[in-house]
Each structure stands twice: as structure tokens, then as C-alpha cells.
Amino acid sequence: MLIDLHTHTYPLSWDSQLNADELVERSKAAGLDGIMLSEHDWAWNPDDVRALAARHNFVVLHGIEVNTDGGHVLIVGPARYTYAMRRPAELARMVREADGAMWGAHPYRRHYPQDWDDEAACAAAVERAAANEALQ
DSSP states (O other), X not given: OOEEEEEXXXXXXXXXXXXXXXXXXXXXXXXXXXXXXXOBTOOOXXXXXXXXXXXXXSEEEEOEEEEETTEEEEEESOXXXXXXXXXXXXXXXXXXXXXXXXXXXXXXXXXXXXXXXXXXHHHHHHXXXXXXXXXX
């Protein structure tokens, strides 16, 4: 099963031009089996997610992309966004309590090496990313 776990819709996220129905239809056309709606610091109403899935006969999951102090983190479990999620330790606690899961949305974004051809610089970038509290 192929599911895109990092999607956004317009007008809820600035980095999408597709409404939810268009996103589902294009995802189906691309051969995906499902998507997870993961807007920035905003949670879809679970009933609306179920209705979207039923309307298109397609797997649609409920998630959130949280902008933490350590970078963007994708989560499933908590049903709504709260500002406290910006602190990685608090976010991890909330996800654990909801029996959810979390992972880095783009874990190396803040840790790119200066020179991509320098093997040592790339290794150092991985080390910096691994030390990020939000990714632990």
C-alpha cells in the first residue's frame, strides 16, 4: 500500500494550490492508495476526513505537520493542534498519550552541508540532524 504521509491543501496550507477533493483525485490518478492530510499547525476535523474518504472511496488519514522549535514534525494520534506542541518534548508526550507516531517531515532541512561533494561535511550534517531534539 502506497500512502503519501505529507500532504497539504488550499487554503489551509500556504504550500498547496489544491483543495482536498482535488488532492484526493490527483493522488488516485498518480497511483497512490491513500494520503494523510497534514496541514501546518492545524488539524482536520476527523468527521470531515472520514467524509472525504467515503466521498472518494479512498484512504484518507488524519495527521498534523507541527512546526516545532526543532523543525517540522509529522504526527498521527492527537486529534487537534495546540501551541504547546511547538516544544518537542511536549509534542512527544502528547503523541505517546494518544498512542500515536511522529517523524521528521524534512529532517535535514536545517542541517545541509556547505559542500555536497565533501563526504565529511555530509557526515557532519547527518550528525547535526541526529542531535536535533525534535528528531529524537
